[in-house]
Amino acid sequence: xxxxxxxxxxxxxxxxxxxxxxxxxxxxxxxxxxxxxxxxxxxxxxxxxxxxxxxxxxxxxxxxxxxxxxxxxxxxxxxxxxxxxxxxxxxxxxxxxxxxxxxxxxxxxxxxxxxxxxxxxxxxxxxxxxxxxxxxxxxxxxxxxxxxxxxxxxxxxxxxxxxxxxxxxxxxxxxxxxxxxxxxxxxxxxxxxxxxxxxxxxxxxxxxxxxxxxxxxxxxxxxxxxxxxxxxxxxxxxxxxxxxxxxxxxxxxxxxxxxxxxxxxxxxxxxxxxxxxxxxxxxxxxxxxxxxxxxxxxxxxxxxxxxxxxxxxxxxxxxxxxxx
Amino acid sequence: xxxxxxxxxxxxxxxxxxxxxxxxxxxxxxxxxxxxxxxxxxxxxxxxxxxxxxxxxxxxxxxxxxxxxxxxxxxxxxxxxxxxxxxxxxxxxxxxxxxxxxxxxxxxxxxxxxxxxxxxxxxxxxxxxxxxxxxxxxxxxxxxxxxxxxxxxxxxxxxxxxxxxxxxxxxxxxxxxxxxxxxxxxxxxxxxxxxxxxxxxxxxxxxxxxxxxxxxxxxxxxxxxxxxxxxxxxxxxxxxxxxxxxxxxxxxxxxxxxxxxxxxxxxxxxxxxxxxxxxxxxxxxxxxxxxxxxxxxxxxxxxxxxxxxxxxxxxxxxxxxxxxxxx
Numbered sequence: 256x257x258x259x260x261x262x263x264x265x266x267x268x269x270x271x272x273x274x275x276x277x278x279x280x281x282x283x284x285x286x287x288x289x290x291x292x293x294x295x296x297x298x299x300x301x302x303x304x305x306x307x308x309x310x311x312x313x314x315x316x317x318x319x320x321x322x323x324x325x326x327x328x329x330x331x332x333x334x335x336x337x338x339x340x341x342x343x344x345x346x347x348x349x350x351x352x353x354x355x356x357x358x359x360x361x362x363x364x365x366x367x368x369x370x371x372x373x374x375x376x377x378x379x380x381x382x383x384x385x386x387x388x389x390x391x392x393x394x395x396x397x398x399x400x401x402x403x404x405x406x407x408x409x410x411x412x413x414x415x416x417x418x419x420x421x422x423x424x425x426x427x428x429x430x431x432x433x434x435x436x437x438x439x440x441x442x443x444x445x446x447x448x449x450x451x452x453x454x455x456x457x458x459x460x461x462x463x464x465x466x467x468x469x470x471x472x473x474x475x476x477x478x479x480x481x482x483x484x485x486x487x488x489x490x491x492x493x494x495x496x497x498x499x500x501x502x503x504x505x506x507x508x509x510x511x512x513x514x515x516x517x518x519x520x521x522x523x524x525x526x527x528x529x530x531x532x533x534x535x536x537x538x539x540x541x542x543x544x545x546x547x548x549x550x551x552x553x554x555x556x557x558x559x560x561x562x563x564x565x566x567x568x569x570x571x572x573x574x575x576x577x578x579x
Numbered sequence: 580x581x582x583x584x585x586x587x588x589x590x591x592x593x594x595x596x597x598x599x600x601x602x603x604x605x606x607x608x609x610x611x612x613x614x615x616x617x618x619x620x621x622x623x624x625x626x627x628x629x630x631x632x633x634x635x636x637x638x639x640x641x642x643x644x645x646x647x648x649x650x651x652x653x654x655x656x657x658x659x660x661x662x663x664x665x666x667x668x669x670x671x672x673x674x675x676x677x678x679x680x681x682x683x684x685x686x687x688x689x690x691x692x693x694x695x696x697x698x699x700x701x702x703x704x705x706x707x708x709x710x711x712x713x714x715x716x717x718x719x720x721x722x723x724x725x726x727x728x729x730x731x732x733x734x735x736x737x738x739x740x741x742x743x744x745x746x747x748x749x750x751x752x753x754x755x756x757x758x759x760x761x762x763x764x765x766x767x768x769x770x771x772x773x774x775x776x777x778x779x780x781x782x783x784x785x786x787x788x789x790x791x792x793x794x795x796x797x798x799x800x801x802x803x804x805x806x807x808x809x810x811x812x813x814x815x816x817x818x819x820x821x822x823x824x825x826x827x828x829x830x831x832x833x834x835x836x837x838x839x840x841x842x843x844x845x846x847x848x849x850x851x852x853x854x855x856x857x858x859x860x861x862x863x864x865x866x867x868x869x870x871x872x873x874x875x876x877x878x879x880x881x882x883x884x885x886x887x888x889x890x891x892x893x894x895x896x897x898x899x900x901x902x903x904x905x906x
Contacts, residue, residue: 306767412856442622443794444853447838451849469768472797476840476850499842513772515797516842519820522800529776530769532723533737 266333267294274327287313289487302478310487352424356436358416369404375426393422414445486545493571584755590648601860605812611788618803626812671701674749678761680741684733691729716747739770811868817895828896875900
């Protein structure tokens with residue numbers, strides 16, 4: 256893949272080029288991510304959507320080197336993260352943090368909330384006084400009372416635990432937060448609280464988000480740009496409105512039509528074709544286009560050549576032989 | 580007009596625990612007509628699943644006991660039936676499917692055995708006829724490669740296929756009522772669309788009454804004719820799906836709708852969130868349970884519990900602020 260020459264100012268915060276992640280399992284090699292390229296600019300929220308097993312969470316983890324990279328390049332502020340030693344990797348991880356779907360599983364149940372939130376600061380060598388002050392600030396930012404510090408994770412609800420996870424992710428002022436299904440386990444009213452909090456924090460602190468979710472309505476609300484993944488590859492990527500108003504890739508169209516809309520009149524009148532079949536196994540993905548086994552438009556060519564992601568008429572990018 | 584297949588009146592279920600008695604379902608009334616879908620909506624802990632399990636009489640006693648009310652299934656009150664008689668009702672007159680089909684199926688029995696078991700228990704079919712019917716049912720629920728899948732075990736099937744098997748079992752004896760408890764919550768969006776379309780089709784063919792429990796307002800808009808909104812064990816609002824979305828009367832309903840991102844809309848600056856969270860059942864406030872989170876609450880709401888009223892024909896709401904709007 257050719258890249259234009261970039262001046263330093265134009266270096267994206269995060270840049271992925273032809274990223275591959277594979278896992279060896281007893282059943283064979285799983286192609287979790289196969290050739291993903293994307294950029295995230297400073298202050299931008301990129302939504303990464305797709306169904307389970309499409310590789311979106313694995314891609315998020317690969318950015319933090321939590322899973323091994325099989326091929327490709329991941330650059331954070333221009334620095335290739337693959338060759339970094341432990342010390343420099345830790346430095347990179349200050350810039351890029353992650354929050355998870357299940358904050359309970361990512362908090363030590365025997366550690367007070369104060370200690371959990373302080374942990375990244377301790378690792379970074381902060382002095383105790385500065386840590387105490389910082390923890391208070393962080394808990395204030397996420398809207399938790401100061402006495403939260405002495406309590407344990409089990410004393411909190413799901414929404415409050417997610418706030419704790421966010422406070423910890425913010426500890427070292429990251430530039431990018433990878434949000435892996437951060438609101439999927441939350442009830443509607445609490446989900447809205449956490450989404451609003453993430454948006455407020457982004458405005459105040461000028462961070463970027465990679466927002467990974469299967470929930471299209473949430474991504475439509477929060478994202479500036481969107482990438483649609485299927486079976487390890489990006490099918491279509493573009494601005495929020497390009498994707499929602501003028502989807503071009505057959506998978507994007509199918510996904511948007513399948514998503515229920517919270518409007519009964521629209522639900523009755525809109526066009527809705529139900530996609531047949533289920534996601535193929537990433538152990539033995541179909542040859543050619545990853546989507547060809549379920550695509551209503553698939554032709555002979557789709558079973559032979561894998562389409563590359565290229566610019567299309569709407570200004571978005573799509574990987575389909577038949578999209579203009 | 581014939582009586583509705585399911586008529587629930589004043590159903591109350593209390594949990595007797597060491598920490599005291601909790602009214603998990605408090606005076607719930609609900610009627611579902613033939614061919615009708617009623618969505619039961621609310622956040623976790625609001626009592627929607629416990630209402631369904633109470634109707635099915637599937638809650639363990641202790642701690643749960645139905646302390647009042649009637650559940651009329653095809654005209655007969657099943658609350659007073661013996662456990663033995665209930666065995667004959669469940670799976671035959673009323674079916675249920677759950678959120679997690681993997682754990683609702685028997686992991687060590689083939690798909691065929693699980694469907695045949697229901698058929699031989701509740702119908703006159705012999706084994707051979709039941710086997711043939713099992714295959715028909717699998718085809719009816721759109722199982723790909725149905726004949727081969729008869730011999731499969733649940734772990735060999737995807738979540739969507741397991742849910743199809745659950746549906747096949749639930750509809751095997753042509754029940755007049757089907758309760759679907761978050762049946763698509765664990766499924767991917769394209770598979771969810773398949774299962775919703777399947778349930779609609781089966782309902783259109785058989786005319787069964789359906790209760791659809793969900794927290795997802797998108798799924799409500801896609802499936803329901805009528806909607807019942809629950810909060811802290813009580814019904815707080817009931818309306819047709821169009822009325823509810825067009826003009827929610829209860830502030831909690833309005834809050835849920837405001838907190839859900841609307842598709843195709845301009846990008847709103849903020850979602851309208853509801854402050855705080857659902858109170859635990861043993862810490863319910865005096866007066867209206869929603870009052871501490873309610874933007875419209877006034878003094879009366881903190882002293883007195885609002886009862887369900889019908890301020891306009893066809894709409895029910897339990898809220899003093901909403902009542903005021905119609906005075």
